[in-house]
Amino acid sequence: MTQSSPQTKTAGAAQAPRPNVDLKSAVAEASALFAAANPQSQAKHLEAAGSMPGGNTRTVLFFGPFPLYFTRGEGTRLHDLDGHTYVDFLGEYTAGIYGHSHPVIAEAVTAALAQGIAMGGHTRHEVALAAALRARFPSVDLMRFCNSGTEANLMALSAARLHTGREGVLAFAGSYHGSLFGFPFKPPAKSINIPFPSVIAPYNDLAATRKLIDENAGRLAAVIVEPMMGGGGCIAATRDFLAGLRAACDKHKIVLIFDEVMTSRLSPGGLQKVHGITPDLTSFGKYIGGGLPTGAFGGRVEIMGMFDPRRPDAVAHAGTFNNNVLTMAAGVAGLTKVYTADEAVRLNKAGDALRERLSAMCKKRGVKVVVTGIGSMMTVHPGITGPVNSPADVAAVPQGLRDLFHYDMLARGIHVARRGMINLSVPMVQDDFDRLAAAFDEFLSVRAGLLT
Numbered sequence: 001m002t003q004s005s006p007q008t009k010t011a012g013a014a015q016a017p018r019p020n021v022d023l024k025s026a027v028a029e030a031s032a033l034f035a036a037a038n039p040q041s042q043a044k045h046l047e048a049a050g051s052m053p054g055g056n057t058r059t060v061l062f063f064g065p066f067p068l069y070f071t072r073g074e075g076t077r078l079h080d081l082d083g084h085t086y087v088d089f090l091g092e093y094t095a096g097i098y099g100h101s102h103p104v105i106a107e108a109v110t111a112a113l114a115q116g117i118a119m120g121g122h123t124r125h126e127v128a129l130a131a132a133l134r135a136r137f138p139s140v141d142l143m144r145f146c147n148s149g150t151e152a153n154l155m156a157l158s159a160a161r162l163h164t165g166r167e168g169v170l171a172f173a174g175s176y177h178g179s180l181f182g183f184p185f186k187p188p189a190k191s192i193n194i195p196f197p198s199v200i201a202p203y204n205d206l207a208a209t210r211k212l213i214d215e216n217a218g219r220l221a222a223v224i225v226e227p228m229m230g231g232g233g234c235i236a237a238t239r240d241f242l243a244g245l246r247a248a249c250d251k252h253k254i255v256l257i258f259d260e261v262m263t264s265r266l267s268p269g270g271l272q273k274v275h276g277i278t279p280d281l282t283s284f285g286k287y288i289g290g291g292l293p294t295g296a297f298g299g300r301v302e303i304m305g306m307f308d309p310r311r312p313d314a315v316a317h318a319g320t321f322n323n324n325v326l327t328m329a330a331g332v333a334g335l336t337k338v339y340t341a342d343e344a345v346r347l348n349k350a351g352d353a354l355r356e357r358l359s360a361m362c363k364k365r366g367v368k369v370v371v372t373g374i375g376s377m378m379t380v381h382p383g384i385t386g387p388v389n390s391p392a393d394v395a396a397v398p399q400g401l402r403d404l405f406h407y408d409m410l411a412r413g414i415h416v417a418r419r420g421m422i423n424l425s426v427p428m429v430q431d432d433f434d435r436l437a438a439a440f441d442e443f444l445s446v447r448a449g450l451l452t
């Protein structure tokens with residue numbers, strides 16, 4: 001449990017939950033405790049709903065009965081409107097790798113701000129950030145910046161379509177490539193996806209995917225894959241699967257795109273380095289701008305060269321804030337002074353150790369909970385036993401158990417995603433990991449009756 005003090009109230013645990021009630025009652029009870037502990041967030045949510053649909057401007061942040069409103073973040077801690085303090089294990093869905101207000105990032109942003117932003121021209125910062133990224137990702141001959149991971153993927157896919165003269169894209173069931181290009185395992189009735197003709201294949205199933213690629217080769221511009229599904233549940237692709245995709249794309253001259261928007265942080269050179277597989281294009285986003293809005297895409301010179309404005313046949317790619325000074329300056333400081341290659345190794349080792357620790361707790365208590373992931377990214381899947389190789393393997397997790405895990409962790413002062421995702425940040429120390437482990441073990445113990 002987080003220590004209570006006048007400044008830092010324990011988050012939401014007004015009353016201890018009763019163990020071993022049925023799932024529906026347990027969720028209702030946890031939800032009621034959450035609501036009772038967070039009146040100020042509830043009021044702000046109702047106010048927000050007056051001007052934004054459901055009070056929301058970013059779907060992933062919504063959860064019932066209402067989401068939390070934060071006032072401040074510092075280091076690994078988040079503070080909410082009702083005076084609770086959380087250890088931030090969500091880490092802004094991987095973009096928050098530097099924690100809150102990291103001094104090196106803050107200094108870079110402050111210095112850049114003092115020298116002027118929005119200059120309508122180039123600055124040294126974008127040159128430095130592009131060079132730093134190229135140095136870490138040798139598959140990137142040339143790259144361009146944009147404003148989000150969504151844009152990065154749409155640009156990479158569009159570049160592949162122009163390069164090949166084909167229109168189709170092969171993606172995987174359960175993958176997420178941004179607000180305008182995602183394929184939930186259980187597709188919703190309505191979607192705002194860009195209408196690229198798409199073939200959907202089963203993740204980590206090379207034989208089935210190869211067959212789909214062979215059958216559709218004449219109309220496929222690109223195969224796009226997350227080397228580990230992030231939002232889909234931290235489900236890692238096998239090396240054989242990725243190598244098979246590389247070979248199939250080579251065979252048919254299809255552009256292989258690695259969406260490393262999340263996974264580029266999992267080694268000094270992303271998962272492409274871990275597996276030794278070179279994609280034609282890579283998309284980036286999240287932390288590469290030091291925690292400020294950004295995206296980037298890059299890869300083979302034969303493809304990226306089409307954007308060279310010195311060429312008479314150049315393809316235009318605009319974006320007022322593509323090279324915005326604050327993001328570029330923060331990104332350079334982050335990659336060269338904080339999340340260095342050595343730091344990437346250290347943080348991911350710490351993540352592996354934490355994941356193994358949580359998994360060992362599940363085993364010791366004999367409960368059905370799986371913790372998937374690589375390095376500093378992981379997801380807790382309550383109610384199932386492994387192995388987890390595809391979104392189909394986690395489809396049986398009852399939403400109620402995911403909700404309960406989320407409520408129980410919040411009540412113990414640990415901020416995680418409702419979907420069970422956990423991401424480490426650079427400033428975390430052993431005490432943070434111990435707090436998470438203690439809260440997790442309490443969840444396993446109190447909810448054992450629902451997890452066996």
Ligand SMILES: Cc1ncc(COP(=O)(O)O)c(C=O)c1O
Pocket residue numbers: 093147148149150151153176177178179226230231259260261262285286294295
């Ligand atoms: C793998 C992946 N690709 C793309 C995106 C989209 O990035 P953004 O939210 O910056 O548009 C995300 C966001 O979560 C992601 O996880």
